[in-house]
Amino acid sequence: xxxxxxxxxxxxxxxxxxxxxxxxxxxxxxxxxxxxxxxxxxxxxxxxxxxxxxxxxxxxxxxxxxxxxxxxxxxxxxxxxxxxxxxxxxxxxxxxxxxxxxxxxxxxxxxxxxxxxxxxxxxxxxxxxxxxxxxxxxxxxxxxxxxxxxxxxxxxxxxxxxxxxxxxxxxxxxxxxxxxxxxxxxxxxxxxxxxxxxxxxxxxxxxxxxxxxxxxxxxxxxxxxxxxxxxxxxxxxxxxxxxxxxxxxxxxxxxxxxxxxxxxxxxxxxxxxxxxxxxxxxxxxxxxxxxxxxxxxxxxxxxxxxx
Amino acid sequence: xxxxxxxxxxxxxxxxxxxxxxxxxxxxxxxxxxxxxxxxxxxxxxxxxxxxxxxxxxxxxxxxxxxxxxxxxxxxxxxxxxxxxxxxxxxxxxxxxxxxxxxxxxxxxxxxxxxxxxxxxxxxxxxxxxxxxxxxxxxxxxxxxxxxxxxxxxxxxxxxxxxxxxxxxxxxxxxxxxxxxxxxxxxxxxxxxxxxxxxxxxxxxxxxxxxxxxxxxxxxxxxxxxxxxxxxxxxxxxxxxxxxxxxxxxxxxxxxxxxxxxxxxxxxxxxxxxxxxxxxxxxxxxxxxxxxxxxxxxxxxxxxxxx
Numbered sequence: 001x002x003x004x005x006x007x008x009x010x011x012x013x014x015x016x017x018x019x020x021x022x023x024x025x026x027x028x029x030x031x032x033x034x035x036x037x038x039x040x041x042x043x044x045x046x047x048x049x050x051x052x053x054x055x056x057x058x059x060x061x062x063x064x065x066x067x068x069x070x071x072x073x074x075x076x077x078x079x080x081x082x083x084x085x086x087x088x089x090x091x092x093x094x095x096x097x098x099x100x101x102x103x104x105x106x107x108x109x110x111x112x113x114x115x116x117x118x119x120x121x122x123x124x125x126x127x128x129x130x131x132x133x134x135x136x137x138x139x140x141x142x143x144x145x146x147x148x149x150x151x152x153x154x155x156x157x158x159x160x161x162x163x164x165x166x167x168x169x170x171x172x173x174x175x176x177x178x179x180x181x182x183x184x185x186x187x188x189x190x191x192x193x194x195x196x197x198x199x200x201x202x203x204x205x206x207x208x209x210x211x212x213x214x215x216x217x218x219x220x221x222x223x224x225x226x227x228x229x230x231x232x233x234x235x236x237x238x239x240x241x242x243x244x245x246x247x248x249x250x251x252x253x254x255x256x257x258x259x260x261x262x263x264x265x266x267x268x269x270x271x272x273x274x275x276x277x278x279x280x281x282x283x284x285x286x287x288x289x290x291x292x293x294x295x296x297x298x299x300x301x302x303x304x305x306x307x
Numbered sequence: 308x309x310x311x312x313x314x315x316x317x318x319x320x321x322x323x324x325x326x327x328x329x330x331x332x333x334x335x336x337x338x339x340x341x342x343x344x345x346x347x348x349x350x351x352x353x354x355x356x357x358x359x360x361x362x363x364x365x366x367x368x369x370x371x372x373x374x375x376x377x378x379x380x381x382x383x384x385x386x387x388x389x390x391x392x393x394x395x396x397x398x399x400x401x402x403x404x405x406x407x408x409x410x411x412x413x414x415x416x417x418x419x420x421x422x423x424x425x426x427x428x429x430x431x432x433x434x435x436x437x438x439x440x441x442x443x444x445x446x447x448x449x450x451x452x453x454x455x456x457x458x459x460x461x462x463x464x465x466x467x468x469x470x471x472x473x474x475x476x477x478x479x480x481x482x483x484x485x486x487x488x489x490x491x492x493x494x495x496x497x498x499x500x501x502x503x504x505x506x507x508x509x510x511x512x513x514x515x516x517x518x519x520x521x522x523x524x525x526x527x528x529x530x531x532x533x534x535x536x537x538x539x540x541x542x543x544x545x546x547x548x549x550x551x552x553x554x555x556x557x558x559x560x561x562x563x564x565x566x567x568x569x570x571x572x573x574x575x576x577x578x579x580x581x582x583x584x585x586x587x588x589x590x591x592x593x594x595x596x597x598x599x600x601x602x603x604x605x606x607x608x609x610x611x612x613x614x
């Protein structure tokens with residue numbers, strides 16, 4: 001079993017995680033959780049998205065939240081999701097230095113999201129990437145439904161490779177292959193990521209998994225075996241999937257970090273502080289979170305022998 | 308990624324699963340679930356244990372339940388857990404053809420369970436294995452805490468190998484390496500199982516995992532990469548762990564089968580029928596079960612495009 005030596009966690013709880021929560025968090029509440037991320041040494045945080053507040057009310061205070069955390073930009077990378085050029089312009093106006101743009105590998109899914117085919121999105125991407133370049137904004141692209149589409153089913157690996165080929169003509173910092181609705185299995189993850197890593201050896205690929213069908217950590221294991229060292233994760237495992245009510249959400253940050261550290265793969269994150277972040281978020285949201293290590297404790301936890 | 312081609316599932320829901328449930332299932336209720344197992348083509352079922360009914364009330368009707376399902380013994384292997392020679396004698400008296408004996412690799416854990424050190428259990432095992440042999444009863448041995456002990460912490464791989472060495476002097480059908488309280492990580496699973504498989508190439512090893520810290524399916528992936536083809540699993544993921552209240556239980560049978568089938572690893576189990584077994588059990592127990600595929604549906608499930 002060939003593994004990587006260290007892994008970077010890209011925390012998406014504030015965006016992908018909160019997006020489906022019914023409770024809208026105030027800036028103060030977001031800051032409460034953010035403080036634990038800082039203490040835990042989380043190095044990359046997607047702090048929100050510049051979408052229309054009517055579409056995603058949870059993201060309405062993204063500018064305000066950013067103005068409070070911007071001062072910590074030297075310690076960690078703070079990234080905003082932008083759905084389009086307009087979002088990128090708002091990001092720029094707010095002084096954001098790093099953005100994540102999402103397009104979907106599945107035509108049907110992309111059309112549902114932005115009323116464009118994938119090719120149309122790839123064409124309009126030129127303008128966006130140029131704008132980011134000219135303004136010194138680091139650009140990450142997330143390729144949604146890379147491992148399957150809830151409408152179309154299988155998305156051929158060849159199609160993903162072609163999309164990557166087109167994207168890599170542009171000035172991009174990272175590409176994240178995303179399993180948007182938790183359809184990926186470990187074999188598929190290994191095969192697609194291995195091909196991408198082999199084809200573009202020096203480019204930075206990340207993976208984004210959901211735990212919808214319980215395979216989240218197995219998929220990360222498979223990704224590591226293929227050489228992927230960057231993983232999105234959501235504190236407490238919040239997130240969910242609009243297509244599967246009751247299903248669990250993104251892979252849970254503390255569960256991922258726990259598994260990696262147990263395996264001797266370094267993350268630089270303080271797991272105990274991270275678990276505190278999860279407890280804090282649970283308290284704020286007022287409901288149980290899907291993450292398991294925050295409930296069960298670490299594997300290394302010893303129990304007193306009953307007398 | 309080297310994988311196995313097919314996998315046998317050893318269903319432990321009736322024993323390890325129900326053991327921690329507050330509701331005691333009647334024989335009729337157990338039969339209701341069992342019928343779905345038959346329809347789903349589940350080939351190995353641990354149907355109960357011959358322990359003192361005062362210790363585990365959920366197992367009190369094991370004899371009665373077995374008398375109803377014994378007729379299906381040609382279709383599937385029906386196994387009873389026996390804690391000691393007395394349990395084995397009761398199993399024999401009931402006409403049981405296959406038993407599972409558990410001893411713990413950790414002295415402290417073994418002492419908690421049977422008031423003996425591991426070595427003492429290994430010594431008294433001779434009598435038990437002889438009795439099984441003489442009576443034509445197939446004997447499986449589960450080595451509990453093979454991947455860690457909640458009291459002692461790490462259990463050295465060398466210790467496990469020595470226990471296996473001693474056990475293999477006897478007439479045993481299979482040895483199951485069990486992660487009794489969900490402490491195993493995939494790297495550890497790969498290393499221990501790989502060593503066991505390399506050392507005793509023609510012997511049948513299985514693995515038993517809990518999903519206490521979310522690593523259940525990742526551990527199965529690691530086991531498959533080492534060549535293990537037999538896995539314990541519990542319908543609906545019931546089971547839990549007395550040390551971690553609120554934590555999830557055994558790896559969930561339908562989630563395991565779903566992952567394997569998605570990866571092209573054959574199980575011979577009808578997943579749709581298996582999911583029905585899980586729904587039935589949920590109805591009987593009257594609470595939500597930890598399994599995720601029964602909630603989210605299979606990855607292959609397609610959704611209508613919103614108009």
